Amino acid sequence: MEVCFVRGFRALAHASTMEALSGPLSSVLFLVGVLSVHLSSVFHYHQFGNPLRLPHECGLSALFVFGLLFATSAVFRTVEGELSSGTASVALVRPLSRSLFFCSKVFGVFVALGVFLVGVFSASLLSSITAGIGQVMSMKDGTTRLWPMGVQLGVVSPILSFFLAAACNRFFQMRFCFTSCLMVALSQPVALLIALSCMDMPFASTGIDLLSVVLDFSCVTAAGFVFVAIAGALSVRLKPSYAAGLLVVMTVFSFLINLFETKAPLLAHFFRTFLPDLGKVWMPQDFMTAIFVVGACFCVTVIWLIIGSILIRGKEIL
Amino acid sequence: MSEAVIEIHNLKKTFRDFWFRPVANAVNGIDLRIERGDVFGLLGPNGSGKSTTIKMILGLLKPTDGTIRLFGEPPQSKNARKRIGYLPELSYLHPFLTAWETLRYYADLSGMSAKEGKRRCDELLEQVGLTYVANRPVGGFSKGMARRVALASSLVSNPELLILDEPTSGLDPIGTREVKEMILDLAKKGVTILMTSHLLGDSEDVCTKLAILSKGKVAAFGNTDELLVKRDDVRFTVPNLSAEESEEISKYISSKFNREVKIDHPRVPLEEFFAATVNPN
Incomplete structure (x- = not known):
């Protein structure tokens, strides 16, 4: 029985991940998300007073904005799309529970969001290294702002991956959208490793606080999981347009609460830059706070998964 | 009597709107037994x-009233x-x-x-x-x-x-x-x-x-x-009968039993003709 459960869960989650990564919107969001992190440093969208802050903030913002857009659209496709198109009815006549169906579908989107996280996190680190080395070099020669090799690796690798995916589709009949998402995301850790191996100075001298980067990304990813779980639960009963509208209202409402509570200059920054300054709004400053945020997000995610499971149990599938 | 695979008794389904008002009575008391x-x-x-009815049998819709048994168990049963x-x-x-x-x-x-x-x-x-x-x-x-x-x-x-x-x-x-x-x-x-x-x-x-x-x-x-089956009519199928022989049999039945006789050639089902035409082998 446990084997059946695991096999069913794996099959559903795998199909859900494939579906999430298979749309053209996913390919575009992956490419734009990763490129935005690198290009923000190149075009210097924002002056935080610290050159390392920009790639860090842009990485978080890309994860928050593009990642959430990708993940919520994917969860609507995999849950509501399946329920309305009829593929769910074919799956649900098999010997598996509806709760398992819902949870594994959402888990599949979590995995897809994890792939996006790998790409954006690596891009953010690479961009930070580029800015960090550039800062050290500028102290020496006074002109260099960014490490040229880091910029080249960061900008060229996702574009090259996109074209490589197109070539794989042309010559080996591989799925373009799925391959491009994977290649763009995985190109970033590869580019990061190449950059690390080519650095002629120790990592510590770049001034990057790795723990802080990891904590911030963990919190934003956990928040993303909450959004995916809420979107999944809502899409069981609501049409995507209503569920998306409700999510937008919830997001704006939570931002407004943050704005009033922290007095953060969110709106000013939003208009001055193309991405909001998340760090000033609600990012944790220490390890324990981060653990608390991630833990709270985990609990809320589980609650919404339970709500979704209850909603799908009572749903009549026409 | 063979084993019943599906047993449906007095099955009813009424679809309701958001306010639980009845919108349509899709199924009004069906009894079926499939062996x-x-x-x-x-x-x-x-x-x-x-x-x-099929979606209720599959457990995708809940009946308003009545019972369904698949292999003697309710439709939601994993077995x-x-x-x-x-x-x-x-x-x-x-x-x-x-x-x-x-x-x-x-x-x-x-x-x-x-x-x-x-x-x-x-x-x-x-x-x-x-x-x-x-x-x-x-x-x-x-x-x-x-x-x-x-x-x-x-x-x-x-x-x-x-x-x-x-x-x-x-x-x-x-x-x-x-x-x-x-x-x-x-x-x-x-x-x-x-x-x-x-x-x-x-x-x-x-x-x-x-x-x-x-x-x-x-x-x-x-x-x-x-x-x-049309119990009021009887059909004889005889291979290779000439027109004269057909006429003779028709006359015999008409005179002997006082019945009107209709004689024609049976038709090949279109599906069979199509298959034979497209794929002669």
């Missing part, structure tokens, strides 16, 4: 309650659902999965082991004639090819009860014929089949029992032969 080995046709015009295969009216497939991955997906959902699932997927693709496109995403398939994949996926778990909603929808006459042969072949192996079809000829060809639904009620129910 092991039956090829059962559920027929009726649009809106007669066929699909609603009962392990023994069912379902082909919906439209071939609901994930367009991004290949034909082989689609079958593998349903094999996994049915709880089959990896080795058994792989063997069964290969076997079924061979059976529906799609081995040559096994690694192509089904999103690019024609309607007929998608129908074959859907049919194969309904058979992946070796079901004892196969529920087919418009099984020949979207298939050309050759494909229709193959599906009907497959249905008869499965019935010979002891698989119980419940099918709906708008093509009455298809149901007539394969179904051993029929129920005709009208306005959510069973209007007619019984063995196909018993329901369709």
Whole structure:
């Protein structure tokens, strides 16, 4: 029985991940998300007073904005799309529970969001290294702002991956959208490793606080999981347009609460830059706070998964 | 009496709106009993309650009243659902999965082991004639090819009860014929089949029992032969009779029994003629 459960869960989650990564919107969001992190440093969208802050903030913002857009659209496709198109009815006549169906579908989107996280996190680190080395070099020669090799690796690798995916589709009949998402995301850790191996100075001298980067990304990813779980639960009963509208209202409402509570200059920054300054709004400053945020997000995610499971149990599938 | 695979008693379904006001009475007290080995046709015009009945049997909709038993258990029972295969009216497939991955997906959902699932997927693709496109995403398939994949996926778990909603929808006459042969072949192996079809000829060809639904009620129910036989007429089929011989027999029957005789040549069913024309071998 446990084997059946695991096999069913794996099959559903795998199909859900494939579906999430298979749309053209996913390919575009992956490419734009990763490129935005690198290009923000190149075009210097924002002056935080610290050159390392920009790639860090842009990485978080890309994860928050593009990642959430990708993940919520994917969860609507995999849950509501399946329920309305009829593929769910074919799956649900098999010997598996509806709760398992819902949870594994959402888990599949979590995995897809994890792939996006790998790409954006690596891009953010690479961009930070580029800015960090550039800062050290500028102290020496006074002109260099960014490490040229880091910029080249960061900008060229996702574009090259996109074209490589197109070539794989042309010559080996591989799925373009799925391959491009994977290649763009995985190109970033590869580019990061190449950059690390080519650095002629120790990592510590770049001034990057790795723990802080990891904590911030963990919190934003956990928040993303909450959004995916809420979107999944809502899409069981609501049409995507209503569920998306409700999510937008919830997001704006939570931002407004943050704005009033922290007095953060969110709106000013939003208009001055193309991405909001998340760090000033609600990012944790220490390890324990981060653990608390991630833990709270985990609990809320589980609650919404339970709500979704209850909603799908009572749903009549026409 | 054979073992009942599906037993339905006084089944009713009323669809309600957001305020729980009744909107439509789709099913109004259906009683059915489908036995092991039956090829059962559920027929009726649009809106007669066929699909609603099937979805209640599959546990996708909850009955307003009445009971359903599959292999003696309620439709939500996992043991009962392990023994069912379902082909919906439209071939609901994930367009991004290949034909082989689609079958593998349903094999996994049915709880089959990896080795058994792989063997069964290969076997079924061979059976529906799609081995040559096994690694192509089904999103690019024609309607007929998608129908074959859907049919194969309904058979992946070796079901004892196969529920087919418009099984020949979207298939050309050759494909229709193959599906009907497959249905008869499965019935010979002891698989119980419940099918709906708008093509009455298809149901007539394969179904051993029929129920005709009208306005959510069973209007007619019984063995196909018993329901369709015209007991007021008698037909003799004799090979190679000349015109004179026919005339003589006609005159004899008219004079001896005082009956009007109609003589004609039997017609080949169009499906058979089409198949013989397109594929003479």
